[in-house]
Amino acid sequence: MTDGSTLALLERLRAADWSGDWDHAFEHAQSRRLLMHEYLRRAALWAQAYGAEAEWPFFDVTQYVDKDFQLPPELAAELDACLKKVAYGARKTCGAAVRFAALHARGDIALPDLYEPLVLFYERGGEFLQDGAGLLDLTGVSIRPRKLQNHLADLPFLTFDGRTLDALDAKGRITYHVAADRSGPVLRRRLFKAEQHDEVFTPELRWEPTDRLRLADEKGTDAVHVQIGDIEAAELVQATVRGASGS
Template identity: 35%
Template sequence: MSDEHAKVVVEKISAIDWRAAEESFEHGTSSARLMREYLRRAAIWVQELQKAQPDPLFDVAQSDRWPFFDLARYVDPSVRPDSELAAELDAFLAEHSSSLLTGRICRAALNWASLSPEALAGFGDLPDPFEPLLLVFERSGAFWIENGFIDFVASRVRLGSWEDHVAAAPLLSLDRAALDAMDQE
């Protein structure tokens, strides 16, 4: 990734009409499917990172970190986004986002986008974990966690552990037309 990719992430987040997104439920089906894809991708990354770590990333004492955590810090603990981009994102979130969880996720996505190509070199072509989650925010934004589920009003996704999501079927397309078609079914 690069500063340019990090800039694109901040621009994407800043372009979201958070109020409209948080009040819209028309993309519940596709948002739930995108959330499943995020969980699958994050689980694949956790599985890969576990191979290089002597201690588990998530054990009983750390279960609160899954599924919305700063994955970039596990890839490269020294990763820091450009300070101006981080300040721009923080200012935008302070004014427009109503959720602490949303802010935490957006900052984690910025950290991910700030990873150097060298930091990611040993992981082959694993997918960007935050891409589907940013699409959730762009398309609807509104979800909450309750009783072991991520809830989108009309659709729910079982939270589970990361191990529960590793073998999930991938979402074959993140294309907006394909996502819109899911919502029409």
């Protein structure tokens, strides 16, 4: 019998938009960038743990964890049918994600779920492209993976709530700011088409205009607010989301 989590993953892959809708991918460029960085970090952890460094970053980890593992025939047939609808460049990792989910269902695995960030990435805009030099075109943003050892040291990005991911997506060049003592809401400064937009993330879970950063600029001091990275900003947004939902 196939467990529910593996079947649910198959449904997610079937439901993803593989049509190459660039607008959808562009709308989620920032969150997709963070999700890809988290996948690369997790892939580095798994590759190091199971001797798969030569295959990093996009590989089927199941064959390293249990080389004799096979999907049940019925599930294998469902996966084959599903992959026919998946964009060609994503078929390898989508198949790997389903096999990993089936393996994971048999028992606890200490390392974090390798493929969840990548599945979320696909759900938010489809596949990515990789050129011969290793550059990853995520649609709207490109990144070049560093060495495996560098990704092992990356900060984890663990804020996968859809509302948080949506809040991170916006057009323009973005910097995040917060009170120096980390109290209060997260702020962002967004530069888009030569216009500056200062915004605050509110308990109503939306970005609204604010003059806090402008007033700090006019005073010529950075003691009130400090700039933070996007991963820390995501954690603060997530805290606001959870506070609004009472969880």
